[in-house]
Amino acid sequence: MDDFTLQNPVMATYAIAACLMILKAVGMSWLTVQRMMQEKGGYRAPEDLRRTPLNPDPDPKQLAPNERVERIRRIHQNDLENIPFFLVAGLLFVLTAPPLWLAWLLLYGYVLSRLLHFAAYLTAQTHDMRATFWTVGSVILIIMTLWTLVTAVLS
């Protein structure tokens, strides 16, 4: 069928949104690494206290939670609770052959909501602002999933 190729503009839209979200989530791992290196702490495994080229002066305090690292871990966990489900819901949404404008609105709207959520969380804005951006993304995800569910049930 023709829907499931990058020549289908809806599929290409999904692929772009999905790749951006994958890079975003994987970026949280790298940001955690960067902050652990800056802070020389926030580690989690006992063996990380061994003297190595990357950790020449080990100290038991390095295993204590470090808020700058924990902040990224909380953002990362929020990604894990949301993005994998978006990735599959978006793929199935493509199969329902939605109009291109709707695919743009929902898929890029989701990406935008997650980037704003990240910016609000990283800079410690109020819970209310962070929750607003999260809610926009979550509602988009639910709409796409319900749309696909209804289409599949009726097919």
Added chain:
Amino acid sequence: MDDFTLQNPVMATYAIAACLMILKAVGMSWLTVQRMMQEKGGYRAPEDLRRTPLNPDPDPKQLAPNERVERIRRIHQNDLENIPFFLVAGLLFVLTAPPLWLAWLLLYGYVLSRLLHFAAYLTAQTHDMRATFWTVGSVILIIMTLWTLVTAVLS
């Protein structure tokens, strides 16, 4: 090819099961929010103690773990450990063109096992009951994955 459309009954079965599981997992986020609002606690980020319209009377105790909230977080974490892998394993299982009765049995059986696991965990049934429902789902997931692996290796 014809397998990868919602006109294929096996694919439609997968899409329905996948949408239900996505809604289930996303529902855990909303249930966490609901319980955090009921308990006015179980928050995690230091900035959540700022006075805002959603939190008019902040109190440092709001950052302490709250068992009613933590219960949903444990259920959610269990979803994250299982459902994303089901979503991809199920999709690949469709590509092997299994008989429809088998797709029904495995895909809807998985959904049922996860809903029962949720009910048992939410109401704090014994570990043994919860573990039984989890095991059913995990074994289904392993069967689908092995089936797909063997089919792909032999293809």
Added chain:
Amino acid sequence: MDDFTLQNPVMATYAIAACLMILKAVGMSWLTVQRMMQEKGGYRAPEDLRRTPLNPDPDPKQLAPNERVERIRRIHQNDLENIPFFLVAGLLFVLTAPPLWLAWLLLYGYVLSRLLHFAAYLTAQTHDMRATFWTVGSVILIIMTLWTLVTAVLS
């Protein structure tokens, strides 16, 4: 289209890599169960202290963190941060119709990097060795995602 069937060698390669990674991640759940049974501890839910056939002699210490169990949980969490994104990135990578040798290199290279990461983490090798294997996998994931993103943008 012909890309999205197991008759396409690139798709079959992806399916094999994906199934191996799903089994790996699900295996962490079973390894956690096995270690919880060996240690008779490392439990997390208050109701797990009830006397049941699987836990005939409950003890409050069973809810304390147990390092042998926590090690598997950390490995599992690392899987959750990586493998779901690999599963979707790999699927979209197939849609770009890459040369078979490149698909082999990236997809099986990723699987190998994760298995080595697991071996290093399980046996508590230095952070530097574990980080090296993680980095190889994460870079492969980023390459596949960027490749797909560029292909989708140009399509």
